Amino acid sequence: MSNVFGSSVLRWMSAAVLFVALQACSDGDNSLADAGLAESQPMPSPADLVLRGGIVASMDPQIVGATAVAVVGHTIVAVGTDAEVDHYINTDTEVVELAGRMVAPGLIEGHGHFMSFGRAQQIINLNDIDNWGQAVGRVAMAVDRAQPGEWIFGRGWHQEKWDQVPLDAVEGVPLNRTLSQVSPNNPVLLGHASGHAAFVNDAALAAAGIDDKTADPAGGTIVRDQTGRATGLLRETAQRLVAKRGAEYQAQRSEAEVTAELRQRVLLAGEEALAHGITSFHDAGEDFATIDFLKTMEAADELPVRLNVMVRVDTNEELAEKLAAYRETAQDNDFLTVRSIKRQVDGALGAHGAWLLAPYVDMPQSYGLVLDSLAKVEETARLALKYGYQLNTHAIGDRANREVLNLYQRVFTELEQEGQALRWRIEHAQHIDPEDVSRFAELGVIAAFQGIHSASDGPWLATRLGMERTARTSYPWRDLLDSGALLANGTDVPVEPIDAMASLYATVSRRMSTGELFNPEQALTRAEALASYTINNAYAAFEEDLKGSVTPGKWADLVVLSDDFFAVPEQQIPDIQIDLTIVGGEVRYRRQ
Ligand SMILES: [Zn+2]
Numbered sequence: 001m002s003n004v005f006g007s008s009v010l011r012w013m014s015a016a017v018l019f020v021a022l023q024a025c026s027d028g029d030n031s032l033a034d035a036g037l038a039e040s041q042p043m044p045s046p047a048d049l050v051l052r053g054g055i056v057a058s059m060d061p062q063i064v065g066a067t068a069v070a071v072v073g074h075t076i077v078a079v080g081t082d083a084e085v086d087h088y089i090n091t092d093t094e095v096v097e098l099a100g101r102m103v104a105p106g107l108i109e110g111h112g113h114f115m116s117f118g119r120a121q122q123i124i125n126l127n128d129i130d131n132w133g134q135a136v137g138r139v140a141m142a143v144d145r146a147q148p149g150e151w152i153f154g155r156g157w158h159q160e161k162w163d164q165v166p167l168d169a170v171e172g173v174p175l176n177r178t179l180s181q182v183s184p185n186n187p188v189l190l191g192h193a194s195g196h197a198a199f200v201n202d203a204a205l206a207a208a209g210i211d212d213k214t215a216d217p218a219g220g221t222i223v224r225d226q227t228g229r230a231t232g233l234l235r236e237t238a239q240r241l242v243a244k245r246g247a248e249y250q251a252q253r254s255e256a257e258v259t260a261e262l263r264q265r266v267l268l269a270g271e272e273a274l275a276h277g278i279t280s281f282h283d284a285g286e287d288f289a290t291i292d293f294l295k296t297m298e299a300a301d302e303l304p305v306r307l308n309v310m311v312r313v314d315t316n317e318e319l320a321e322k323l324a325a326y327r328e329t330a331q332d333n334d335f336l337t338v339r340s341i342k343r344q345v346d347g348a349l350g351a352h353g354a355w356l357l358a359p360y361v362d363m364p365q366s367y368g369l370v371l372d373s374l375a376k377v378e379e380t381a382r383l384a385l386k387y388g389y390q391l392n393t394h395a396i397g398d399r400a401n402r403e404v405l406n407l408y409q410r411v412f413t414e415l416e417q418e419g420q421a422l423r424w425r426i427e428h429a430q431h432i433d434p435e436d437v438s439r440f441a442e443l444g445v446i447a448a449f450q451g452i453h454s455a456s457d458g459p460w461l462a463t464r465l466g467m468e469r470t471a472r473t474s475y476p477w478r479d480l481l482d483s484g485a486l487l488a489n490g491t492d493v494p495v496e497p498i499d500a501m502a503s504l505y506a507t508v509s510r511r512m513s514t515g516e517l518f519n520p521e522q523a524l525t526r527a528e529a530l531a532s533y534t535i536n537n538a539y540a541a542f543e544e545d546l547k548g549s550v551t552p553g554k555w556a557d558l559v560v561l562s563d564d565f566f567a568v569p570e571q572q573i574p575d576i577q578i579d580l581t582i583v584g585g586e587v588r589y590r591r592q
Pocket of ligand 1: 111112492
């Protein structure tokens with residue numbers, strides 16, 4: 001990856017030497033106050049950017065009490081008091097007056113789905129509508145902009161959230177009459193928030209060849225009114241009849257159109273990430289074609305945030321064929337790295353997909369689902385070792401977590417590997433039997449959890465697991481941390497919003513969306529939580545020498561917060577604003 005600032009290495013080297021001198025001065029009294037510059041010392045090279053007059057949450061135990069940061073090119077060159085850092089300012093330096101605000105390391109999303117997140121911005125979002133009329137209104141606006149015959153996609157509606165339902169509704173969902181009126185010629189497909197149903201207009205039904213006589217597919221329902229007419233609601237597999245036609249339509253487009261859409265997807269996801277203080281993003285799974293596309297964007301300096309992409313393809317054959325060619329670790333100011341593989345052992349708890357040690361209390365015949373077989377994951381593990389990749393396996397249920405720990409342990413033992421050096425991860429690590437908690441630290445396995453999930457899922461966990469198992473196994477962050485495990489935090493966006501402050505708040509408070517507390521003894525301290533969003537995530541991607549703390553020599557990935565994360569009353573953490581997001585020394589987001 002090219003350095004957009006040209007050759008600044010020499011300039012920062014001289015500055016780094018000076019910083020060592022400053023540190024040495026201040027070591028004696030363990031403060032950075034007024035170390036000053038001796039006359040004999042060379043003047044530092046001017047900084048491109050200085051932030052001063054704030055509170056530096058360095059996340060570096062060596063740097064305490066700093067108020068200012070100097071940046072040259074894409075690199076932090078000095079962190080200290082205003083007096084120390086002022087020496088780096090000349091007429092060309094951009095100076096940001098923090099006025100007491102906090103500067104922290106750029107936040108790192110530890111587990112999200114970058115391209116799906118971008119797509120969610122491209123289609124109509126129906127998450128926040130109050131009633132069906134609003135959905136129809138949003139579709140009507142999209143129809144105005146659409147080409148004749150173009151498909152219109154939306155997602156996120158949920159009839160339980162509406163303030164009113166039309167009188168002629170069937171199973172709580174309206175007829176598609178008004179939708180067909182506003183969009184007579186453009187097929188419309190609106191996914192339910194749960195993913196388990198879709199709502200379509202007549203043009204979409206016609207495109208899929210669904211009429212009054214079409215039989216329900218196996219595992220799905222074409223919902224009908226009393227006269228036998230399809231209402232537009234398609235449950236489970238029935239939505240595929242229409243989705244398939246929509247995908248075929250999308251596939252007909254020219255390569256240029258497809259590329260433009262992908263590019264927009266990246267830019268939209270990046271824009272949202274930056275607005276939430278995210279400077280790096282661990283993308284939990286893209287195929288090789290998508291990685292190729294991201295490479296072209298990186299080469300054109302167009303990636304808005306740094307991406308650590310996990311390879312996610314179905315077969316081990318494809319991995320064996322391509323892993324060697326795709327491995328990419330971080331170089332100079334890199335925006336794209338590929339050195340990990342994603343696997344998924346079970347599903348999610350809400351849909352009874354998490355693999356459990358004991359049956360679901362509300363579905364006593366079921367222990368959940370196994371998605372990627374353990375044999376398949378074990379073969380992937382061997383490929384990961386052969387080609388120098390990290391393995392990141394999705395495990396939500398307590399059985400899934402145990403099996404993945406067993407599998408990792410078996411592979412480490414058989415192939416004489418040191419787990420601590422491999423840094424393999426379990427994604428989500430939600431429900432863990434107490435007997436397995438300490439095994440994360442023992443095996444060097446990272447728990448990549450999502451703080452915000454505890455707030456969203458906490459209220460209904462007991463309906464699946466019962467009170468006792470919920471209390472004993474769910475989101476045991478404190479126990480994991482106390483046993484020595486490394487915790488990496490995130491949101492699983494677009495499953496949850498990318499809002500890091502909301503996730504951090506859940507992490508430190510264990511307060512649920514209902515306002516009640518959920519096993520609050522498992523909460524983390526604010527320092528532990530911020531580490532789980534910065535230096536820990538850097539470590540979880542083998543990049544702790546490059547990012548994750550405000551330390552001279554590291555990349556200048558920084559975020560300016562409106563308030564002191566460590567000092568505001570706890571319930572105000574979600575209100576902390578992102579004022580500035582800086583990636584590689586470049587201001588990429590500024591709050592209006
Ligand atoms: Zn995910």
